[in-house]
Amino acid sequence: MxxxxxxxxxAGVDVSTVSRALNDSERVKPQTKALIKSLAEKHHYxxxxxxxxxxxxxNDTIGxxxxxxxxxxxxxxxxxxxxxxxxxxxxxxxxxxxFAGEEExxxxxxxxRRRVDGIILCSSSRRTIEHLRKLKKSxxxxxxxxxxxxxxMDVVTIDHEYGVGGVxxxxxxxxxREFGYIGDSKITPLRLETFRRGLAGHGIELAARHIFxxxxxxxxxxxxxxxxxxxxxxxxxxxxxxxxxxxxxAVRAARESGVKVPEEMSIVGFDDIIxxxxxxxxxxxxxxxxxxxxxxxxxLLLAKITGEAAGFxxxxxxxxxxxxxxxxxxxxxx
Amino acid sequence: MxxxxxxxxxAGVDVSTVSRALNDSERVKPQTKALIKSLAEKHHYxxxxxxxxxxxxxNDTIGxxxxxxxxxxxxxxxxxxxxxxxxxxxxxxxxxxxFAGEEExxxxxxxxRRRVDGIILCSSSRRTIEHLRKLKKSxxxxxxxxxxxxxxMDVVTIDHEYGVGGVxxxxxxxxxREFGYIGDSKITPLRLETFRRGLAGHGIELAARHIFxxxxxxxxxxxxxxxxxxxxxxxxxxxxxxxxxxxxxAVRAARESGVKVPEEMSIVGFDDIIxxxxxxxxxxxxxxxxxxxxxxxxxLLLAKITGEAAGFxxxxxxxxxxxxxxxxxxxxxx
DNA sequence: TTGTATGCGTTATCAT
DNA sequence: ATGATAACGCATACAA
Numbered sequence: 262m263x264x265x266x267x268x269x270x271x272a273g274v275d276v277s278t279v280s281r282a283l284n285d286s287e288r289v290k291p292q293t294k295a296l297i298k299s300l301a302e303k304h305h306y307x308x309x310x311x312x313x314x315x316x317x318x319x320n321d322t323i324g325x326x327x328x329x330x331x332x333x334x335x336x337x338x339x340x341x342x343x344x345x346x347x348x349x350x351x352x353x354x355x356x357x358x359x360f361a362g363e364e365e366x367x368x369x370x371x372x373x374r375r376r377v378d379g380i381i382l383c384s385s386s387r388r389t390i391e392h393l394r395k396l397k398k399s400x401x402x403x404x405x406x407x408x409x410x411x412x413x414m415d416v417v418t419i420d421h422e423y424g425v426g427g428v429x430x431x432x433x434x435x436x437x438r439e440f441g442y443i444g445d446s447k448i449t450p451l452r453l454e455t456f457r458r459g460l461a462g463h464g465i466e467l468a469a470r471h472i473f474x475x476x477x478x479x480x481x482x483x484x485x486x487x488x489x490x491x492x493x494x495x496x497x498x499x500x501x502x503x504x505x506x507x508x509x510x511a512v513r514a515a516r517e518s519g520v521k522v523p524e525e526m527s528i529v530g531f532d533d534i535i536x537x538x539x540x541x542x543x544x545x546x547x548x549x550x551x552x553x554x555x556x557x558x559x560x561l562l563l564a565k566i567t568g569e570a571a572g573f574x575x576x577x578x579x580x581x582x583x584x585x586x587x588x589x590x591x592x593x594x595x
Numbered sequence: 596m597x598x599x600x601x602x603x604x605x606a607g608v609d610v611s612t613v614s615r616a617l618n619d620s621e622r623v624k625p626q627t628k629a630l631i632k633s634l635a636e637k638h639h640y641x642x643x644x645x646x647x648x649x650x651x652x653x654n655d656t657i658g659x660x661x662x663x664x665x666x667x668x669x670x671x672x673x674x675x676x677x678x679x680x681x682x683x684x685x686x687x688x689x690x691x692x693x694f695a696g697e698e699e700x701x702x703x704x705x706x707x708r709r710r711v712d713g714i715i716l717c718s719s720s721r722r723t724i725e726h727l728r729k730l731k732k733s734x735x736x737x738x739x740x741x742x743x744x745x746x747x748m749d750v751v752t753i754d755h756e757y758g759v760g761g762v763x764x765x766x767x768x769x770x771x772r773e774f775g776y777i778g779d780s781k782i783t784p785l786r787l788e789t790f791r792r793g794l795a796g797h798g799i800e801l802a803a804r805h806i807f808x809x810x811x812x813x814x815x816x817x818x819x820x821x822x823x824x825x826x827x828x829x830x831x832x833x834x835x836x837x838x839x840x841x842x843x844x845a846v847r848a849a850r851e852s853g854v855k856v857p858e859e860m861s862i863v864g865f866d867d868i869i870x871x872x873x874x875x876x877x878x879x880x881x882x883x884x885x886x887x888x889x890x891x892x893x894x895l896l897l898a899k900i901t902g903e904a905a906g907f908x909x910x911x912x913x914x915x916x917x918x919x920x921x922x923x924x925x926x927x928x929x
Numbered sequence: 930t931t932g933t934a935t936g937c938g939t940t941a942t943c944a945t
Numbered sequence: 946a947t948g949a950t951a952a953c954g955c956a957t958a959c960a961a
Contacts, residue, residue: 264938264939275948276948277940277948277950281946288946288947293946305729307707308938309938311645311709312940312953313940315939315940315953316939316941316953318953330670330673333667343664352690352702354687356686357674374643375645375686480870535814609931610955611955612930612931612932622930624931646953646954646956647955648937649938649955652937
């Protein structure tokens with residue numbers, strides 16, 4: 262792969278002249294510039310950004326860390342980040358943490374070694390957040406989709422209280438009083454807590470025997486947990502499922518067990534992933550503005566990188582309920 | 596951000612000693628090594644991989660180019676690439692081309708400027724392939740999920756003939772003779788051609804009025820195209836849909852129009868994305884080994900990077916039909 | 930065991 | 946308008 266020096270030799274000029282010519286400097290005679298450019302073209306010269314950013318400073322690269330890729334939730338967030346970044350000439354480097362704290366820290370380390378200009382973390386663990394507190398002076402960092410809007414960091418997240426509250430109000434309005442919950446151990450713990458607290462606020466207790474949580478985060482997990490729930494002697498009339506991925510499987514399990522949704526059981530998801538509108542029964546769920554989160558996170562980060570922004574900002578989005586076909590009135594109460 | 600030189604000053608030694616110490620060289624006294632390491636730890640030293648790879652050569656980074664991320668098909672391929680890469684210490688840099696040739700070329704250029712060790716391209720356009728022919732001497736490149744197994748490049752792809760052939764045989768065995776096709780303009784053109792040719796081989800013509808192709812690549816596109824197809828005066832008994840994303844929408848459109856699937860119409864997809872097994876009616880489709888493709892592509896690339904492999908290899912996978920619930924006998928012929 | 934010197938590819942600051 | 950040179954952060958062959 263050819264470099265400036267070789268180009269300089271061929272053109273019979275100094276490297277510095279070549280550098281200037283290729284960077285369209287005014288201070289180089291049009292003829293030599295033309296010569297150099299044609300030479301560069303001819304020999305497929307590709308500048309070495311490693312060297313360039315060594316002397317310069319910036320990279321025009323941001324690191325993005327997500328737990329998993331198969332989850333379209335994260336794909337949408339990334340989509341937002343990518344667009345916002347692209348518009349301003351940044352490319353993405355990314356890593357997948359599998360929800361593992363050590364992986365997160367390893368990948369953050371890699372990002373730093375690569376001298377990315379900034380890092381966006383999605384759904385990172387609390388432990389990792391602690392780790393970040395030490396790094397945030399060295400490099401701009403934005404946390405997306407986190408549990409709490411940490412005041413000492415740049416954060417983009419949603420108002421869980423509001424989102425889950427919408428679910429509860431919706432179900433209460435339909436007359437439901439017996440609730441169940443299905444979730445996973447990584448993504449949804451806060452939703453469970455918020456749900457429980459919200460119900461308690463209405464004097465309703467969420468029975469432990471109606472709570473099903475496990476590792477699996479996709480349809481299969483929801484399917485299995487709903488099957489377990491249906492095996493209980495008494496069955497709730499409404500179930501809140503922590504993510505749409507799980508909810509889609511849960512709806513299927515219910516229907517396959519002969520339980521009509523929503524006639525005999527209402528089910529509400531969370532996220533509003535793409536598949537939800539096209540599920541077996543279009544899913545009632547809480548819309549997280551995923552791409553928006555990505556865009557905002559990237560915006561915050563770029564503002565930090567360019568120095569436009571000082572201090573830390575917390576952006577808290579309101580996730581709105583989207584009522585579709587999996588929720589209805591309590592059986593027998595029309 | 597601290598560097599070797601500063602560390603050297605603090606330790607009262609030369610940079611080279613620090614470098615050796617941090618790289619665990621034998622040629623440094625245990626005591627000084629310990630001192631230097633503790634110093635590095637204390638001051639949060641993070642090596643600069645830009646500088647390192649400037650002098651060295653390698654990057655331990657590979658560039659991955661996909662058309663889109665929301666498509667779980669690509670997410671799965673990436674998953675495979677990422678795993679295979681991770682195992683050998685490589686991280687990913689990636690870009691999204693939106694199926695646009697110019698975007699692809701721009702991103703490839705970016706990868707090269709960043710001096711990635713190699714590039715994997717998914718579903719790249721023919722035009723881009725031409726472009727790559729010039730670059731493949733400068734950098735290892737692997738093409739994944741392409742139309743043809745170009746003999747002069749490293750390629751991982753599937754045997755379309757075989758996959759589509761399986762669909763045709765399956766439908767013929769059910770007695771179908773009237774076929775329709777739904778696809779998109781970016782991903783599926785080859786599938787349409789293969790389908791048409793395959794049918795012709797059985798003396799069956801695919802009528803133009805039963806072919807629906809458009810831009811949209813997700814459920815909505817399939818929904819719309821199936822709606823159009825159903826508006827035709829005569830309706831095929833079986834429809835091959837070029838991707839599962841489209842197929843899921845197509846099934847929904849059929850059912851909402853009162854056409855029972857598979858009783859009144861058989862529908863077959865292609866890809867076997869995660870959602871397909873959990874669709875409204877579990878989808879009969881052709882399984883593309885996506886993660887496997889990713890792993891293999893990455894394997895080929897790493898072999899090229901490390902110099903283990905010479906020449907070009909074409910890996911052609913056999914995509915197998917997965918029979919689920921959207922296909923059945925021709926109506927009235929039980 | 931440690932230091933010296935050189936080079937990686939590029940940009941930038943001087944001169945000329 | 947162009948050349949010489951230093952500098953970016955690090956690794957390494959060679960000396961000591």
